[in-house]
Amino acid sequence: xxxxxxxxxxxxxxLTNMYLGSFLLAISIFDVLIYAFFNTNILSFLxxxxxxxxxxxxxxxxLGIIRMEYSGIAILDKLNKNINTNNFNALLTLLIIFAFxxxxxxxxxxxxxxxxxxxxxxxxxxxxxACWTYIKVWFKRFMYGMYPNDLHWRINSAFIxxxxxxxxxxxxxxNMKKYLALYYVIIYPIxxxxxxxxxxxxxxxxxxxxxxxxxxxxxxTFIVSFFCLIFCFPLGMILAxxxxxxxxxxxxxxxxxxxxxxxxxLITVLFMSSVMFPMFLPEDFFMDxxxxxxxxxxxxxxxxxxxxxxxxxxxxxxxxxxxxxxxGMGYWKMHIFVILPQALKLVIPGIANTFLALVKDTxxxxxxxLAEIAGMLALAKTNPKWLGFAMEGYIFAAIIFWIICYxxxxxxxNLENKYKTER
Amino acid sequence: xxxxIKRIIPQLLTILFVVFVFGFFTFNAxxxxxxxxxxxxxGFLKQEASFDMQFTLLDYDGQDSYLWAYVVALLNxxxxxxxxxxxxxxxxxxxxVARLSSNYLIRNSAAWYVEFFRNIPLLLQIFxxxxxxxxxxxxxxxxxxxxxxxxxxxxxxxIPAMIWQNLNIFMYCLIAAVVSIVFIRIYAKxxxxxxxxxxxxxxxxxxxLIILPGLSFLVGGVTLNFEIPVLKQLATTSYIYxxxxxxxxxxxxxxxxxxxxxxxxxAECVRAGxxxxxxxxKEAAASVGLTPNQILKLIIMPQALRIIIPPTTNQYLNLTxxxxxxxxxxxxxxxxxxxxxxxxQTGKAIEIVGITMxxxxxxxxxxxxxxxxxxxxxxxxxx
Numbered sequence: 001x002x003x004x005x006x007x008x009x010x011x012x013x014x015l016t017n018m019y020l021g022s023f024l025l026a027i028s029i030f031d032v033l034i035y036a037f038f039n040t041n042i043l044s045f046l047x048x049x050x051x052x053x054x055x056x057x058x059x060x061x062x063l064g065i066i067r068m069e070y071s072g073i074a075i076l077d078k079l080n081k082n083i084n085t086n087n088f089n090a091l092l093t094l095l096i097i098f099a100f101x102x103x104x105x106x107x108x109x110x111x112x113x114x115x116x117x118x119x120x121x122x123x124x125x126x127x128x129x130a131c132w133t134y135i136k137v138w139f140k141r142f143m144y145g146m147y148p149n150d151l152h153w154r155i156n157s158a159f160i161x162x163x164x165x166x167x168x169x170x171x172x173x174x175n176m177k178k179y180l181a182l183y184y185v186i187i188y189p190i191x192x193x194x195x196x197x198x199x200x201x202x203x204x205x206x207x208x209x210x211x212x213x214x215x216x217x218x219x220x221t222f223i224v225s226f227f228c229l230i231f232c233f234p235l236g237m238i239l240a241x242x243x244x245x246x247x248x249x250x251x252x253x254x255x256x257x258x259x260x261x262x263x264x265x266l267i268t269v270l271f272m273s274s275v276m277f278p279m280f281l282p283e284d285f286f287m288d289x290x291x292x293x294x295x296x297x298x299x300x301x302x303x304x305x306x307x308x309x310x311x312x313x314x315x316x317x318x319x320x321x322x323x324x325x326x327x328g329m330g331y332w333k334m335h336i337f338v339i340l341p342q343a344l345k346l347v348i349p350g351i352a353n354t355f356l357a358l359v360k361d362t363x364x365x366x367x368x369x370l371a372e373i374a375g376m377l378a379l380a381k382t383n384p385k386w387l388g389f390a391m392e393g394y395i396f397a398a399i400i401f402w403i404i405c406y407x408x409x410x411x412x413x414n415l416e417n418k419y420k421t422e423r
Numbered sequence: 424x425x426x427x428i429k430r431i432i433p434q435l436l437t438i439l440f441v442v443f444v445f446g447f448f449t450f451n452a453x454x455x456x457x458x459x460x461x462x463x464x465x466g467f468l469k470q471e472a473s474f475d476m477q478f479t480l481l482d483y484d485g486q487d488s489y490l491w492a493y494v495v496a497l498l499n500x501x502x503x504x505x506x507x508x509x510x511x512x513x514x515x516x517x518x519x520v521a522r523l524s525s526n527y528l529i530r531n532s533a534a535w536y537v538e539f540f541r542n543i544p545l546l547l548q549i550f551x552x553x554x555x556x557x558x559x560x561x562x563x564x565x566x567x568x569x570x571x572x573x574x575x576x577x578x579x580x581x582i583p584a585m586i587w588q589n590l591n592i593f594m595y596c597l598i599a600a601v602v603s604i605v606f607i608r609i610y611a612k613x614x615x616x617x618x619x620x621x622x623x624x625x626x627x628x629x630x631x632l633i634i635l636p637g638l639s640f641l642v643g644g645v646t647l648n649f650e651i652p653v654l655k656q657l658a659t660t661s662y663i664y665x666x667x668x669x670x671x672x673x674x675x676x677x678x679x680x681x682x683x684x685x686x687x688x689x690a691e692c693v694r695a696g697x698x699x700x701x702x703x704x705k706e707a708a709a710s711v712g713l714t715p716n717q718i719l720k721l722i723i724m725p726q727a728l729r730i731i732i733p734p735t736t737n738q739y740l741n742l743t744x745x746x747x748x749x750x751x752x753x754x755x756x757x758x759x760x761x762x763x764x765x766x767x768q769t770g771k772a773i774e775i776v777g778i779t780m781x782x783x784x785x786x787x788x789x790x791x792x793x794x795x796x797x798x799x800x801x802x803x804x805x806x
Binding site: 082083085089092093096097242247248249250253259260262263264265266267268269271272275276278279280281282283359360361362363364366367374377378381390391394395397398401402405406409 | 430433434435437438441447448451452454455456458524525526527528529532538539541542543544545546547548550551554555556558559744745747748750751758762766772773776777779780783784786787788791
């Protein structure tokens with residue numbers, strides 16, 4: 001594939017070619033650079049149409065001249081092999097470089113040089129660039145929603161506690177390892193729920209009660225996705241086992257459940273949780289909207305989780321089942337001690353991907369009126385004192401989500417590689 | 424005997440559990456509805472909807488029934504999905520191929536494109552396009568024409584409308600052209616199998632596709648005129664374009680966000696498909712004397728498509744389901760019109776949410792069934 005096509009315009013001496021070609025290429029890039037950053041056109045003495053396309057033409061000829069199969073000069077060979085294998089590639093290379101140079105100054109000046117960050121009011125934003133003051137003023141709202149300012153420590157400490165408890169598994173002694181699954185599947189969710197309930201909600205131990213309507217911002221995203229993950233995992237496991245079961249009734253019910261939830265969009269599930277679900281509950285039984293939403297997302301994600309776990313179960317060789325059966329193990333013994341430990345290890349990357357999708361789906365709870373970060377942005381955007389900064393808000397939220405999701409996807413990719421080599 | 428009981432009891436328990444849950448919910452729903460004086464039924468579908476929709480494909484006004492509103496809204500959903508699928512396929516194939524390019528810059532730009540758009544929640548992307556990017560467009564009076572006759576403004580994208588005469592004749596010609604191409608393909612295949620002759624199929628098909636509909640203009644009395652949008656002043660500061668078709672900004676934002684987001688997943692499918700074919704296949708094909716074009720057409724593509732199509736269809740399905748996010752920016756799709764406005768007006772929560780979910784469910788199941796059929800068909804038959 002990496003054959004290099006030749007141009008006729010080159011001489012026999014690679015050095016001459018290199019100097020001439022690089023010179024032309026340098027001129028073309030320099031011209032675009034100067035034009036983009038200082039708005040001066042060094043080729044302005046030419047007719048306008050020609051001076052627009054001249055850099056492209058010059059660069060193209062330059063790349064054509066330096067293209068050769070083997071020159072003996074390391075940098076040049078690397079360049080040829082990577083960005084300059086034929087005319088088409090050379091053209092695309094130039095277009096990408098030019099586009100990058102052209103896009104840099106405006107975005108830099110919008111984001112940094114012409115932007116404002118000082119001050120506390122809209123009037124502080126005098127520049128033509130972004131108004132980061134807006135983000136600065138609203139930062140706490142974007143993070144914590146309408147949660148009272150002086151109580152933010154409760155959210156912070158609850159998160160720190162929950163994360164710290166999540167790492168406890170690493171410090172288990174060797175003889176305690178067998179309880180690891182028990183800890184993560186049953187004990188940890190309960191403790192985490194208690195921590196979040198008592199610390200963030202309050203109402204006892206001398207803490208002020210904060211209703212869930214005030215929760216919001218990024219912390220709500222974390223709370224919702226955390227609970228949905230820890231609840232949907234056991235449910236998904238049961239469903240996956242049900243789908244693989246050889247009892248027809250169990251299998252059909254599991255298949256029906258999974259296919260139903262996978263077939264509907266999350267937004268309708270959320271609508272269901274907010275308008276239809278209260279109808280299904282006993283009359284005097286009130287359930288908080290946040291709890292309803294968490295239940296709905298859990299039921300929804302459990303179906304996806306089940307499919308991932310089923311993939312792991314199917315990937316196990318039959319011999320594992322046969323061996324366990326030949327030892328006289330029953331269904332549950334076989335699954336708990338032989339099948340699931342191996343299958344779950346296989347599906348960790350898949351579960352990480354499901355979790356990633358879950359985090360990306362949580363902004364949707366905005367449609368049922370929970371002020372998650374997208375909801376807070378919508379609120380801030382329509383605040384009469386801060387009109388007209390939608391762009392900054394969405395870019396800020398996009399950056400935050402991008403960092404979280406990118407880190408997670410890289411992590412799951414690493415996990416995937418790790419478990420691939422171990423088998 | 425013991426074994427039989429062991430099999431029956433868990434099944435019985437599961438069924439009992441499901442029946443109990445359903446029964447509990449139905450009972451509660453009955454009690455709740457009795458208390459609030461709501462009765463269960465689908466009679467409301469025939470009632471007058473009495474709300475308006477901003478953007479419709481078919482004629483609709485407030486006097487039509489809820490059923491008609493449902494159909495119109497469903498069409499809006501399908502329109503967004505259709506446009507999104509087309510654009511995400513085009514983008515996804517380009518990006519997927521670019522990710523395998525030998526050019527370092529192209530490969531990495533494509534990789535960054537994928538990483539960038541895949542890791543931002545779709546809802547935020549839709550909001551970004553709708554509330555931030557499209558709001559920065561000029562007002563109608565200040566808009567520069569794109570391609571001479573179309574105008575991209577803050578109120579939407581104005582494009583010329585096509586005014587047909589005798590459209591049906593044109594359509595018949597088009598159908599006739601497609602049918603005859605299919606027949607010629609079948610004939611060509613037989614000819615090749617019998618005599619080893621190859622017809623220049625692409626040129627023949629293209630010729631038929633151009634000539635037959637072209638004839639309908641010359642002979643069949645079909646005419647096509649374009650109605651170009653023209654700027655019109657409504658009040659001193661209020662301008663609007665008249666004539667032509669307006670694509671509302673909601674639609675544009677939605678299609679943009681959906682196709683950019685989904686194209687990253689399609690690109691990954693395409694990349695996986697192309698990478699999934701071993702080099703040996705290509706070398707073997709070359710060694711039996713096939714030309715590069717034939718290798719691509721007869722060896723690479725059929726195998727790559729077998730890997731690419733199933734996951735890509737899944738992405739199309741995701742796109743269709745994600746198009747329900749339209750509700751967040753007030754594009755009149757199924758969720759907004761039916762599960763939003765109609766539900767507010769009638770209060771029939773169970774029926775309406777049920778219909779909405781069933782609609783999406785049947786689209787999903789239909790496509791899944793189609794996919795299973797396709798997978799069975801293209802399966803490599805091992806002996």
